[in-house]
Amino acid sequence: MTGTFSALVLITVGAINALVPTTLLIAFSVIAPERQAGHMAIALSIAGYLSQVSTAWSIEARMGSREVPLRSAHHYAAAGVIGGLLIFSGGFEPFGLVGLALALLALEVGRAAAIAERRVAQEVAVATVLGLTQVSFLFAQSPTALARTLSGGLVLAMVIRIVSTNRGGVGAPTGRFWITSEAMITGVSQPALTSIVFYAIGPPAAVTLRLAISVSGLLSPILGFLRLRLLRERSIRDWRAALLLAGISSAALIAAAALPATRDYLSSIAPGLTPALLTVAVLWRSASIASTWGFARLRRTGQSRLVFLLRLTSTVAYLTCGLLGAWVGGVLGVVLGFLVAEVFTGLLYARGGNEAGGSDSDSRK
Numbered sequence: 001m002t003g004t005f006s007a008l009v010l011i012t013v014g015a016i017n018a019l020v021p022t023t024l025l026i027a028f029s030v031i032a033p034e035r036q037a038g039h040m041a042i043a044l045s046i047a048g049y050l051s052q053v054s055t056a057w058s059i060e061a062r063m064g065s066r067e068v069p070l071r072s073a074h075h076y077a078a079a080g081v082i083g084g085l086l087i088f089s090g091g092f093e094p095f096g097l098v099g100l101a102l103a104l105l106a107l108e109v110g111r112a113a114a115i116a117e118r119r120v121a122q123e124v125a126v127a128t129v130l131g132l133t134q135v136s137f138l139f140a141q142s143p144t145a146l147a148r149t150l151s152g153g154l155v156l157a158m159v160i161r162i163v164s165t166n167r168g169g170v171g172a173p174t175g176r177f178w179i180t181s182e183a184m185i186t187g188v189s190q191p192a193l194t195s196i197v198f199y200a201i202g203p204p205a206a207v208t209l210r211l212a213i214s215v216s217g218l219l220s221p222i223l224g225f226l227r228l229r230l231l232r233e234r235s236i237r238d239w240r241a242a243l244l245l246a247g248i249s250s251a252a253l254i255a256a257a258a259l260p261a262t263r264d265y266l267s268s269i270a271p272g273l274t275p276a277l278l279t280v281a282v283l284w285r286s287a288s289i290a291s292t293w294g295f296a297r298l299r300r301t302g303q304s305r306l307v308f309l310l311r312l313t314s315t316v317a318y319l320t321c322g323l324l325g326a327w328v329g330g331v332l333g334v335v336l337g338f339l340v341a342e343v344f345t346g347l348l349y350a351r352g353g354n355e356a357g358g359s360d361s362d363s364r365k
Contacts, residue, residue: 013127014221022214038203041210045191051108056183080106084155178304216281230296294349
């Protein structure tokens, strides 16, 4: 299988994985009261944050090594099975939500490891299971039935990863403290703002914000692939391919959001989920390609402390712009604030890279 084709396959199956929180929140919003749906939106935001931090700790900190982080991914898959069983027994009550966070965390860490190691066949099998699971959400008539459907799919996906993952050696972590700390700081803005929107504007607004973030998250597999490949080596080819795919995918998402059938369906779930909101959300996510290039360059050249400071500054920008946006324009204002903060972040990394200099002589293919 050629490198380009395997990359496309990994990105495609990654999109199916990334859909799980979105389809779960949509299905739950249909069958659960508004306040519970709002709580689910916050829970999924926290799960996304924990996934980001765990991926930084277990995968990104090892990307400087040519050995692959297989053992940690294997352990996370085992933890994901436990999480799935907690969902089965606890539903979407607090006990089960702990399991949900654990399972989604394991799902994301395993996906990142698969990208780093190009484990295509395994991820196709995992995506098939998760895709069928999400289709099954349509037939769940109660939160309990939905929880058990989700639990079965997650456990089976984790078992596939356990069976097909080599338990061999791992790369040595490089700058783990700084890398994990920056992930902890950067990821806090989304759960924080989702919680603020929940209490300041209301549960439906929190659901709308989370759905907008999740729909734009369909671009995350492209951005995640680019990020992990660039952390390992400099590749203009990968960056250009990601730019092209992100452009095509963004146009497709924006066009789909404008379709009357899509608009009517989404508005029936969350009235504030308008084509304008989704367009801004997609543009925000696409804009992060610029910062990904600068971020990866600094990380590869060993500028972990500088990256930490830049990401701290970016987080302050996100929180400031998001809060101002919420005050002025509600959920749409929050996402517009994210877009402004992301453009600022891209410029920040470009300037930081120019000032830091450093050798970056990896592949230019």
